[in-house]
Amino acid sequence: MKIKHIQVFVCCPGRNFVTVKITTDSGVSGLGDATLNGREMAVVAYLEEHVAPCLVGRDPQSIEDIWQYLYKGAYWRRGPVTMAAIAAIDMALWDIKGKIAGLPVYQLLGGKSRKGVNLYAHANGESIEDTLDKAAELKDQGFKAIRLQSAIPGLPVTYGVLGDKKDYFELQGNRPLPPEEVWSTQKYFALIADLFAQARDKLGTDVHLLHDVHNRLTPIEAAKLGKILEPFDLLFLEDPCMAENQDSLSVVRTHATTPLAIGESYNTIHDCREMIQNRWIDYIRTAATHAGGITAMRRIADFASLFDVKTAPHGAPDLSPVCFAAHMHLDIWAPNFGIQEYVGEGNAESLQIFKHDIKVKDGMAFVGDAPGLGIEFDEKAAAKYPYNRSYLPVSRLEDGTVWHW
Ligand code: EZ4
Ligand code: CO
Numbered sequence: 001m002k003i004k005h006i007q008v009f010v011c012c013p014g015r016n017f018v019t020v021k022i023t024t025d026s027g028v029s030g031l032g033d034a035t036l037n038g039r040e041m042a043v044v045a046y047l048e049e050h051v052a053p054c055l056v057g058r059d060p061q062s063i064e065d066i067w068q069y070l071y072k073g074a075y076w077r078r079g080p081v082t083m084a085a086i087a088a089i090d091m092a093l094w095d096i097k098g099k100i101a102g103l104p105v106y107q108l109l110g111g112k113s114r115k116g117v118n119l120y121a122h123a124n125g126e127s128i129e130d131t132l133d134k135a136a137e138l139k140d141q142g143f144k145a146i147r148l149q150s151a152i153p154g155l156p157v158t159y160g161v162l163g164d165k166k167d168y169f170e171l172q173g174n175r176p177l178p179p180e181e182v183w184s185t186q187k188y189f190a191l192i193a194d195l196f197a198q199a200r201d202k203l204g205t206d207v208h209l210l211h212d213v214h215n216r217l218t219p220i221e222a223a224k225l226g227k228i229l230e231p232f233d234l235l236f237l238e239d240p241c242m243a244e245n246q247d248s249l250s251v252v253r254t255h256a257t258t259p260l261a262i263g264e265s266y267n268t269i270h271d272c273r274e275m276i277q278n279r280w281i282d283y284i285r286t287a288a289t290h291a292g293g294i295t296a297m298r299r300i301a302d303f304a305s306l307f308d309v310k311t312a313p314h315g316a317p318d319l320s321p322v323c324f325a326a327h328m329h330l331d332i333w334a335p336n337f338g339i340q341e342y343v344g345e346g347n348a349e350s351l352q353i354f355k356h357d358i359k360v361k362d363g364m365a366f367v368g369d370a371p372g373l374g375i376e377f378d379e380k381a382a383a384k385y386p387y388n389r390s391y392l393p394v395s396r397l398e399d400g401t402v403w404h405w
Helices: 040-055 063-072 080-101 105-109 128-140 185-203 219-228 248-255 273-277 293-305 321-333 348-353 379-383
Strands: 003-011 017-024 029-033 117-125 145-150 180-183 208-212 236-238 260-262 354-356 359-361 364-366 375-377 394-397
Touching: 003 040, 003 379, 017 040, 017 080, 029 080, 029 321, 029 375, 040 063, 040 080, 063 080, 063 293, 080 105, 080 293, 080 321, 105 293, 105 321, 117 128, 117 321, 128 145, 128 185, 145 185, 185 208, 185 219, 219 236, 219 248, 248 260, 273 293, 293 321, 321 354, 321 375, 348 354, 348 379
Parallel strands: 117 145, 145 208, 180 394, 208 236, 236 260
Antiparallel strands: 003 017, 017 029, 117 364, 354 375, 359 364
Protein backbone atom coordinates (compact mmCIF):
# COMPACT_ATOMS: atom_id res chain seq x y z
CA MET A 1 0.00 0.00 0.00
CA LYS A 2 1.24 3.49 -0.88
CA ILE A 3 0.29 7.09 -0.11
CA LYS A 4 -1.26 8.42 -3.31
CA HIS A 5 -1.93 12.03 -2.44
CA ILE A 6 -2.22 14.48 0.44
CA GLN A 7 -4.75 17.33 0.40
CA VAL A 8 -5.00 20.28 2.79
CA PHE A 9 -8.37 21.99 3.31
CA VAL A 10 -8.99 25.25 5.16
CA CYS A 11 -12.55 26.08 6.15
CA CYS A 12 -14.14 28.59 8.53
CA PRO A 13 -17.46 27.50 10.03
CA GLY A 14 -16.96 30.27 12.64
CA ARG A 15 -13.39 29.20 13.43
CA ASN A 16 -10.67 28.40 10.89
CA PHE A 17 -9.87 24.69 10.71
CA VAL A 18 -7.02 23.16 8.71
CA THR A 19 -7.79 19.56 7.76
CA VAL A 20 -5.40 17.09 6.12
CA LYS A 21 -6.66 14.17 4.06
CA ILE A 22 -4.28 11.37 3.07
CA THR A 23 -5.50 9.02 0.33
CA THR A 24 -3.84 5.67 -0.41
CA ASP A 25 -3.62 3.75 -3.68
CA SER A 26 -6.07 1.20 -2.24
CA GLY A 27 -8.71 3.92 -1.82
CA VAL A 28 -8.55 4.12 2.01
CA SER A 29 -8.20 7.67 3.34
CA GLY A 30 -7.48 9.28 6.72
CA LEU A 31 -8.01 12.69 8.36
CA GLY A 32 -5.81 14.88 10.55
CA ASP A 33 -6.16 18.32 12.20
CA ALA A 34 -3.42 20.92 11.52
CA THR A 35 -5.14 24.01 12.96
CA LEU A 36 -2.80 26.61 14.46
CA ASN A 37 -5.05 29.49 15.49
CA GLY A 38 -3.94 32.81 13.95
CA ARG A 39 -1.11 31.14 11.98
CA GLU A 40 -3.15 28.68 9.91
CA MET A 41 -1.65 29.37 6.49
CA ALA A 42 1.92 28.84 7.71
CA VAL A 43 1.04 25.20 8.45
CA VAL A 44 -0.75 24.86 5.10
CA ALA A 45 2.41 26.00 3.26
CA TYR A 46 4.62 23.72 5.41
CA LEU A 47 2.43 20.74 4.54
CA GLU A 48 1.88 21.44 0.85
CA GLU A 49 5.35 22.58 -0.08
CA HIS A 50 7.62 20.66 2.30
CA VAL A 51 5.83 17.58 3.65
CA ALA A 52 3.40 16.18 1.06
CA PRO A 53 5.98 15.77 -1.76
CA CYS A 54 8.21 13.65 0.53
CA LEU A 55 5.43 11.28 1.56
CA VAL A 56 3.77 10.38 -1.75
CA GLY A 57 4.69 6.78 -2.57
CA ARG A 58 5.58 5.81 1.03
CA ASP A 59 3.90 3.05 3.04
CA PRO A 60 1.11 4.71 5.09
CA GLN A 61 1.34 1.90 7.66
CA SER A 62 4.83 2.99 8.79
CA ILE A 63 3.50 5.62 11.19
CA GLU A 64 6.52 5.66 13.49
CA ASP A 65 9.01 5.85 10.63
CA ILE A 66 7.13 8.72 8.99
CA TRP A 67 6.93 10.59 12.33
CA GLN A 68 10.69 10.23 12.88
CA TYR A 69 11.38 11.12 9.23
CA LEU A 70 9.44 14.39 9.52
CA TYR A 71 10.84 15.23 12.99
CA LYS A 72 14.51 14.24 12.69
CA GLY A 73 14.74 14.46 8.92
CA ALA A 74 13.95 18.15 8.64
CA TYR A 75 16.94 19.16 10.80
CA TRP A 76 14.65 22.02 12.08
CA ARG A 77 12.93 20.39 15.01
CA ARG A 78 10.01 21.40 17.23
CA GLY A 79 8.00 24.63 17.08
CA PRO A 80 4.24 25.03 16.60
CA VAL A 81 4.18 25.10 12.77
CA THR A 82 6.34 21.98 12.33
CA MET A 83 4.59 20.02 15.05
CA ALA A 84 1.05 20.87 13.86
CA ALA A 85 2.04 19.62 10.39
CA ILE A 86 3.53 16.38 11.79
CA ALA A 87 0.48 15.97 14.04
CA ALA A 88 -1.99 16.15 11.16
CA ILE A 89 -0.06 13.57 9.11
CA ASP A 90 0.25 11.31 12.16
CA MET A 91 -3.49 11.46 12.98
CA ALA A 92 -4.41 10.71 9.38
CA LEU A 93 -2.08 7.68 9.35
CA TRP A 94 -3.62 6.31 12.58
CA ASP A 95 -7.05 6.82 10.99
CA ILE A 96 -5.90 4.83 7.94
CA LYS A 97 -4.35 2.07 10.07
CA GLY A 98 -7.59 1.68 12.01
CA LYS A 99 -9.62 1.49 8.81
CA ILE A 100 -7.29 -1.16 7.37
CA ALA A 101 -7.49 -3.19 10.59
CA GLY A 102 -11.25 -2.65 10.92
CA LEU A 103 -10.68 -1.31 14.47
CA PRO A 104 -11.19 2.02 16.25
CA VAL A 105 -7.88 3.72 17.08
CA TYR A 106 -8.29 3.14 20.84
CA GLN A 107 -8.10 -0.61 20.16
CA LEU A 108 -4.77 -0.12 18.38
CA LEU A 109 -3.47 1.80 21.42
CA GLY A 110 -4.33 -1.07 23.78
CA GLY A 111 -8.08 -0.90 24.30
CA LYS A 112 -10.36 0.84 26.80
CA SER A 113 -9.19 1.63 30.33
CA ARG A 114 -12.60 3.02 31.36
CA LYS A 115 -16.29 3.14 30.40
CA GLY A 116 -16.30 6.71 29.17
CA VAL A 117 -14.35 9.96 29.16
CA ASN A 118 -15.02 12.45 31.98
CA LEU A 119 -15.46 15.99 30.66
CA TYR A 120 -15.24 19.44 32.17
CA ALA A 121 -17.54 22.12 30.83
CA HIS A 122 -17.12 25.91 30.82
CA ALA A 123 -19.20 28.39 32.82
CA ASN A 124 -18.28 31.91 31.65
CA GLY A 125 -20.22 34.85 33.08
CA GLU A 126 -20.49 38.65 33.09
CA SER A 127 -20.57 38.58 36.92
CA ILE A 128 -20.04 36.03 39.70
CA GLU A 129 -23.81 35.51 39.84
CA ASP A 130 -24.07 34.99 36.08
CA THR A 131 -21.12 32.53 36.12
CA LEU A 132 -22.66 30.52 38.95
CA ASP A 133 -26.11 30.45 37.28
CA LYS A 134 -24.44 28.97 34.22
CA ALA A 135 -22.48 26.50 36.35
CA ALA A 136 -25.70 25.41 38.09
CA GLU A 137 -27.27 24.75 34.67
CA LEU A 138 -24.29 22.64 33.62
CA LYS A 139 -24.47 20.72 36.89
CA ASP A 140 -28.17 20.04 36.20
CA GLN A 141 -27.19 18.74 32.75
CA GLY A 142 -24.99 16.18 34.50
CA PHE A 143 -21.52 17.74 34.31
CA LYS A 144 -19.39 16.74 37.29
CA ALA A 145 -16.56 19.16 36.59
CA ILE A 146 -16.93 22.84 35.62
CA ARG A 147 -14.41 25.57 34.77
CA LEU A 148 -15.40 28.96 36.19
CA GLN A 149 -14.38 32.26 34.53
CA SER A 150 -15.98 35.56 35.47
CA ALA A 151 -15.69 39.08 34.06
CA ILE A 152 -13.45 41.31 36.17
CA PRO A 153 -15.13 44.56 37.30
CA GLY A 154 -13.30 47.57 35.84
CA LEU A 155 -11.91 45.75 32.78
CA PRO A 156 -13.75 46.03 29.43
CA VAL A 157 -13.21 42.36 28.43
CA THR A 158 -11.99 39.40 30.48
CA TYR A 159 -10.33 36.22 29.24
CA GLY A 160 -12.83 33.39 28.79
CA VAL A 161 -15.88 35.67 28.98
CA LEU A 162 -17.72 36.43 25.76
CA GLY A 163 -17.83 40.21 25.93
CA ASP A 164 -19.59 40.47 22.57
CA LYS A 165 -22.17 37.85 23.69
CA LYS A 166 -21.62 35.79 20.55
CA ASP A 167 -21.64 32.06 20.40
CA TYR A 168 -18.31 30.61 21.57
CA PHE A 169 -17.68 28.96 18.22
CA GLU A 170 -18.16 32.18 16.29
CA LEU A 171 -16.11 34.38 18.58
CA GLN A 172 -13.14 34.53 16.25
CA GLY A 173 -14.96 34.24 12.94
CA ASN A 174 -13.99 37.65 11.71
CA ARG A 175 -11.01 39.34 13.34
CA PRO A 176 -8.81 40.46 10.44
CA LEU A 177 -6.45 42.11 12.95
CA PRO A 178 -5.77 41.00 16.54
CA PRO A 179 -8.20 42.52 19.06
CA GLU A 180 -6.57 44.01 22.17
CA GLU A 181 -7.65 43.40 25.75
CA VAL A 182 -6.63 45.03 29.03
CA TRP A 183 -5.36 43.08 32.04
CA SER A 184 -5.00 44.05 35.71
CA THR A 185 -3.64 41.53 38.21
CA GLN A 186 -4.80 43.77 41.07
CA LYS A 187 -8.42 43.81 39.84
CA TYR A 188 -8.28 40.05 39.24
CA PHE A 189 -7.16 39.35 42.81
CA ALA A 190 -10.01 41.56 44.11
CA LEU A 191 -12.51 39.14 42.52
CA ILE A 192 -11.12 35.64 42.36
CA ALA A 193 -11.46 34.35 45.96
CA ASP A 194 -15.10 35.54 46.03
CA LEU A 195 -15.88 33.65 42.83
CA PHE A 196 -14.80 30.35 44.36
CA ALA A 197 -16.17 31.02 47.86
CA GLN A 198 -19.61 31.76 46.39
CA ALA A 199 -19.27 28.79 44.01
CA ARG A 200 -18.83 26.36 46.92
CA ASP A 201 -21.80 27.96 48.73
CA LYS A 202 -24.06 27.67 45.72
CA LEU A 203 -22.85 24.47 44.02
CA GLY A 204 -21.79 22.43 47.04
CA THR A 205 -18.86 20.04 47.29
CA ASP A 206 -20.03 17.28 44.95
CA VAL A 207 -18.80 19.04 41.80
CA HIS A 208 -15.22 19.55 40.63
CA LEU A 209 -14.25 23.17 40.03
CA LEU A 210 -11.47 24.35 37.72
CA HIS A 211 -10.07 27.70 36.64
CA ASP A 212 -7.83 28.92 33.80
CA VAL A 213 -5.47 31.82 34.67
CA HIS A 214 -4.27 31.93 31.05
CA ASN A 215 -0.66 32.79 31.96
CA ARG A 216 -1.48 36.22 33.44
CA LEU A 217 0.48 35.90 36.70
CA THR A 218 4.14 35.89 37.65
CA PRO A 219 5.31 32.73 39.45
CA ILE A 220 5.02 34.22 42.95
CA GLU A 221 1.59 35.73 42.20
CA ALA A 222 0.51 32.32 40.93
CA ALA A 223 1.76 30.79 44.18
CA LYS A 224 -0.32 33.32 46.13
CA LEU A 225 -3.39 32.42 44.08
CA GLY A 226 -2.84 28.68 44.55
CA LYS A 227 -2.70 29.27 48.30
CA ILE A 228 -5.80 31.52 48.38
CA LEU A 229 -7.80 28.89 46.46
CA GLU A 230 -6.76 25.92 48.65
CA PRO A 231 -9.94 26.01 50.81
CA PHE A 232 -12.12 25.68 47.68
CA ASP A 233 -10.53 22.40 46.61
CA LEU A 234 -10.06 22.92 42.84
CA LEU A 235 -9.53 19.91 40.59
CA PHE A 236 -6.84 22.05 38.99
CA LEU A 237 -5.60 25.55 38.33
CA GLU A 238 -4.65 25.89 34.66
CA ASP A 239 -1.76 27.90 33.21
CA PRO A 240 -1.12 29.85 36.44
CA CYS A 241 1.97 31.48 34.94
CA MET A 242 3.84 31.43 31.64
CA ALA A 243 6.38 28.64 32.12
CA GLU A 244 8.96 29.16 29.41
CA ASN A 245 11.23 28.51 32.39
CA GLN A 246 9.76 25.20 33.46
CA ASP A 247 10.96 25.70 37.04
CA SER A 248 8.51 28.64 37.38
CA LEU A 249 6.09 25.91 38.46
CA SER A 250 8.39 24.91 41.31
CA VAL A 251 7.79 28.35 42.84
CA VAL A 252 4.03 27.77 42.78
CA ARG A 253 4.53 24.25 44.13
CA THR A 254 6.57 25.42 47.09
CA HIS A 255 3.66 27.46 48.43
CA ALA A 256 0.39 25.79 47.40
CA THR A 257 -1.27 22.38 47.26
CA THR A 258 -3.82 23.46 44.63
CA PRO A 259 -3.21 20.99 41.76
CA LEU A 260 -1.64 22.53 38.65
CA ALA A 261 -2.28 21.90 34.93
CA ILE A 262 -0.32 23.22 31.99
CA GLY A 263 0.71 22.43 28.42
CA GLU A 264 -1.97 23.46 25.88
CA SER A 265 0.56 25.45 23.84
CA TYR A 266 3.46 22.98 24.15
CA ASN A 267 4.79 21.27 21.06
CA THR A 268 6.91 18.39 22.31
CA ILE A 269 7.63 16.18 25.30
CA HIS A 270 10.76 18.29 25.88
CA ASP A 271 8.63 21.39 26.61
CA CYS A 272 7.15 19.61 29.66
CA ARG A 273 9.81 17.04 30.60
CA GLU A 274 11.27 18.91 33.58
CA MET A 275 7.93 19.86 35.07
CA ILE A 276 6.74 16.26 34.82
CA GLN A 277 9.83 14.56 36.17
CA ASN A 278 10.09 17.06 39.05
CA ARG A 279 6.38 16.63 39.84
CA TRP A 280 5.76 20.38 39.57
CA ILE A 281 2.43 19.71 37.82
CA ASP A 282 -0.46 17.28 38.25
CA TYR A 283 -2.06 17.37 34.78
CA ILE A 284 -0.38 17.67 31.39
CA ARG A 285 -2.63 19.48 28.88
CA THR A 286 -0.87 18.93 25.55
CA ALA A 287 -3.14 18.63 22.50
CA ALA A 288 -2.73 16.05 19.73
CA THR A 289 -2.75 18.83 17.10
CA HIS A 290 -0.05 20.95 18.74
CA ALA A 291 2.23 18.34 20.28
CA GLY A 292 2.88 16.05 17.30
CA GLY A 293 -0.17 13.81 16.99
CA ILE A 294 -1.27 10.53 18.55
CA THR A 295 2.23 9.04 18.43
CA ALA A 296 3.64 11.93 20.49
CA MET A 297 0.68 12.13 22.89
CA ARG A 298 1.02 8.43 23.68
CA ARG A 299 4.69 8.97 24.51
CA ILE A 300 3.89 11.98 26.74
CA ALA A 301 1.12 10.05 28.55
CA ASP A 302 3.39 7.09 29.25
CA PHE A 303 6.22 9.35 30.46
CA ALA A 304 3.82 11.35 32.68
CA SER A 305 2.42 8.14 34.20
CA LEU A 306 5.85 7.39 35.72
CA PHE A 307 5.50 10.54 37.85
CA ASP A 308 1.77 10.32 38.76
CA VAL A 309 0.92 13.11 36.32
CA LYS A 310 -2.45 12.67 34.58
CA THR A 311 -3.47 13.76 31.09
CA ALA A 312 -6.07 16.51 30.51
CA PRO A 313 -6.02 17.37 26.79
CA HIS A 314 -6.83 20.88 25.60
CA GLY A 315 -10.33 21.13 24.15
CA ALA A 316 -10.82 24.77 23.09
CA PRO A 317 -13.10 25.56 20.12
CA ASP A 318 -10.07 26.25 17.91
CA LEU A 319 -9.09 22.57 17.90
CA SER A 320 -11.10 20.91 15.15
CA PRO A 321 -13.51 17.99 15.69
CA VAL A 322 -10.79 15.80 14.13
CA CYS A 323 -8.50 16.63 17.06
CA PHE A 324 -11.35 16.02 19.50
CA ALA A 325 -11.88 12.58 17.96
CA ALA A 326 -8.15 11.82 18.35
CA HIS A 327 -8.37 12.91 22.00
CA MET A 328 -11.33 10.58 22.60
CA HIS A 329 -9.25 7.57 21.56
CA LEU A 330 -6.27 8.67 23.68
CA ASP A 331 -8.51 9.48 26.69
CA ILE A 332 -10.39 6.19 26.70
CA TRP A 333 -7.07 4.31 26.47
CA ALA A 334 -4.57 6.24 28.66
CA PRO A 335 -4.23 4.49 32.04
CA ASN A 336 -3.34 7.89 33.55
CA PHE A 337 -6.12 9.89 31.86
CA GLY A 338 -7.49 12.66 34.11
CA ILE A 339 -10.17 14.75 32.41
CA GLN A 340 -11.04 16.16 28.96
CA GLU A 341 -11.89 19.83 28.34
CA TYR A 342 -15.22 20.13 26.51
CA VAL A 343 -16.89 23.24 25.06
CA GLY A 344 -19.86 21.61 23.32
CA GLU A 345 -20.21 19.78 20.04
CA GLY A 346 -19.79 22.83 17.78
CA ASN A 347 -22.12 25.06 15.79
CA ALA A 348 -24.49 23.89 13.03
CA GLU A 349 -22.04 24.83 10.24
CA SER A 350 -19.25 22.80 11.82
CA LEU A 351 -21.56 19.80 12.33
CA GLN A 352 -22.42 19.88 8.61
CA ILE A 353 -18.72 19.56 7.77
CA PHE A 354 -17.49 17.12 10.45
CA LYS A 355 -19.58 14.01 11.16
CA HIS A 356 -18.63 11.86 14.14
CA ASP A 357 -20.09 9.15 16.34
CA ILE A 358 -19.16 10.55 19.78
CA LYS A 359 -22.04 10.67 22.28
CA VAL A 360 -22.11 12.93 25.37
CA LYS A 361 -24.30 12.05 28.34
CA ASP A 362 -24.18 13.14 32.00
CA GLY A 363 -20.82 14.86 31.65
CA MET A 364 -19.19 11.88 29.99
CA ALA A 365 -18.24 11.21 26.35
CA PHE A 366 -18.54 7.81 24.71
CA VAL A 367 -16.42 7.02 21.68
CA GLY A 368 -17.99 4.95 18.91
CA ASP A 369 -16.71 1.75 17.33
CA ALA A 370 -16.21 2.96 13.75
CA PRO A 371 -12.80 1.89 12.38
CA GLY A 372 -10.08 4.54 12.60
CA LEU A 373 -10.84 7.90 14.25
CA GLY A 374 -14.57 7.64 13.48
CA ILE A 375 -14.81 11.06 11.86
CA GLU A 376 -15.80 12.14 8.35
CA PHE A 377 -15.12 15.39 6.50
CA ASP A 378 -17.62 16.75 3.94
CA GLU A 379 -15.48 18.61 1.40
CA LYS A 380 -18.46 20.21 -0.36
CA ALA A 381 -19.91 21.56 2.89
CA ALA A 382 -16.44 22.83 3.90
CA ALA A 383 -16.08 24.72 0.59
CA LYS A 384 -19.11 26.84 1.55
CA TYR A 385 -17.13 28.35 4.45
CA PRO A 386 -13.80 29.64 3.12
CA TYR A 387 -10.80 30.76 5.19
CA ASN A 388 -11.22 34.03 7.05
CA ARG A 389 -8.05 35.67 8.44
CA SER A 390 -8.51 35.83 12.18
CA TYR A 391 -6.42 36.22 15.34
CA LEU A 392 -6.41 35.45 19.02
CA PRO A 393 -6.45 38.62 21.14
CA VAL A 394 -3.40 40.46 22.44
CA SER A 395 -3.27 41.57 26.09
CA ARG A 396 -1.92 44.84 27.54
CA LEU A 397 -1.59 46.10 31.10
CA GLU A 398 -3.51 49.26 31.98
CA ASP A 399 -0.40 51.38 31.27
CA GLY A 400 -0.16 49.92 27.76
CA THR A 401 2.59 47.32 28.32
CA VAL A 402 2.11 44.16 26.23
CA TRP A 403 1.27 41.26 28.54
CA HIS A 404 0.59 37.52 28.21
CA TRP A 405 -2.78 36.66 26.65
O1 EZ4 B 1 -5.87 29.34 24.89
O2 EZ4 B 1 -8.37 28.87 22.41
O3 EZ4 B 1 -8.24 26.16 27.75
N1 EZ4 B 1 -8.44 26.84 26.78
C1 EZ4 B 1 -7.84 27.99 26.52
C2 EZ4 B 1 -8.16 28.73 25.22
C3 EZ4 B 1 -6.95 28.70 24.29
C4 EZ4 B 1 -7.19 29.35 22.96
C5 EZ4 B 1 -6.03 29.08 22.00
O4 EZ4 B 1 -6.01 27.74 21.66
O5 EZ4 B 1 -7.04 28.42 27.31
O6 EZ4 B 1 -8.47 30.07 25.49
CO1 CO C 1 -6.42 27.09 28.73
